Amino acid sequence: MPALYELTIAEARALLDRGEITSVELTQALLDRIVAVDNQVRAFLAIDDESAIEQARLADARPRRGEATSPLRGIPLAIKDVISTEGLTTTCGSLMLENYTPPYDATVVTRLKGAGAVLLGKTNCDEFAMGSSTERSAYFPTRNPWDLERVPGGSSGGSAAAVAAGEALGAFGTDTGGSIRQPASLCGVTGLKPTYGRVSRYGLVAFASSLDQIGPFARTARDCAILLDAIAGADPRDSTAAPQPVPDYTAALNGDLRGLRVGVPREYFVDGMQPGVEAAVRASLDVLRDAGAEIVDVSLPHTKYALPVYYIIAPAEASANLARYDGVRYGLRVPDQTYWDELEKTRGAGFGPEVRRRIMLGTYALSAGYYDAYYKRAQQVRTLIRRDFLQAFEQVDVLAAPTAPTVAFRIGEKTDDPLAMYLEDVCTLPGSLAGVPGLVVPCGFSGAGTEAAPLLPVGLQLIGRPFDEATLLRAGDAYQRVTDWHTRRPTLTPEEDIGA
Ligand code: GLN
16 A cells, blocks of 8 residues: 555545545545654645644544544645634735734635545645746745755745655645646646636635636546635635536546547647646646547637736736735734824735836826727637637537647746746746636656756646536546556655765
8 A cells, every 4th residue: 555645635535535545544634744754845834733632533533423424534734825724823825914913714625624635735836836947935935846956836836846755645726827736737737727716715825716716636637627626616705606506526527539539739738838837738638539539620710918917907907906014904013103104014014026117117007098909909809719619619519729838847036027927927927817627637748858858747737618617637546547647756865864
């Protein structure tokens, strides 16, 4: 049997249900793994070990007490630190919220607790989820478990790295422009950005409200289905959480790809894409074809506008959402003579450079005289981008594309060049603007396997119709039944074994 921390959620479920392991043993195995490797990976901002063991004990007791059980009962998970957790710090990777402990749980957390899941702790991220590398955390960068000198992607890099390193069986992140999909690709794990509105945002600290979605990371598409089953659906506390019925995502996994029409958008194979990334993605299309899918070329002509449109809309919404950090209502306060002085000092001290850049961009784009030229126009082009998708989905069931143009890059490589960092998201931004779901599955490795060019994971992005996560998960699961990329693990040597 593999080590307990290497299990998938589905495998752990079977062992728990057969009484071969307890949740306390499983949770302890994950906590031990965190102790062994997290000083290298640094995926976590906070670990709640006592509470985790207590939750595991309660989860183990549920059947004995005749309480309802569920597929997540006793399963240890991690949560990105932009999602509110009652009694546990929620910093958003920012000094602004360094000492902030929410008085309530996000709806997603309430649902996970209701299902008996065990919450291990909070994962690192770029400040307020703005970034593509997790280097913009105010605390420390998280490292890619496949190569500790490289980034795990971002902004949900802590959650992706935690799953890749065996520090959690599953984790939640958020995706505004790619922050679940890109780190899933760079860390070699499976990640799902649901349709905008599929999952409640109540208790998610807002970055760009018309784009933000919470979604799962896990080792397999099946595990992502289990995690989505637990969190999806309408919420009286969030009017943007859609009333559409929630199908049984796990039941949709029939392993069948025959007749599935897969569109390959030609605009996604952008200039500057690393050849190894393109090769791995193209090879995965052959696998889908061999399994019975029909591969067709499609065009999404407005793709090239996604990046400029996103970098108007997301900063505009961010500038409005972040106005609440005024030194009075939440978190940090730098005292001064007047309210305005205090506001200025607090925001100057609490926000890092990328957050300040976004607030300035957004405030400018929304200002009188520029609103129509920038924000309104960006919203109009956003509609054209969405129409591209809806038209493509008249011909095909899913789209298959690269997730990011590169594999994991070196820490520090892009921090001085915001535009190079923004380009990491060219393949994920269009789907975010359109509000459609995207699933990333590991599809190979790129690199020479040398020290200078190590083998690093590549992820295939499957994009689906609005509210059709079931088809994405079915395709991802079917792909994983005939490939083994998702079973590969990075080698991490616990520090006591290196003698450090
Ligand atoms: N990297 C993109 C940004 O910096 C997307 C971030 C996200 O999805 N949260 O805005």
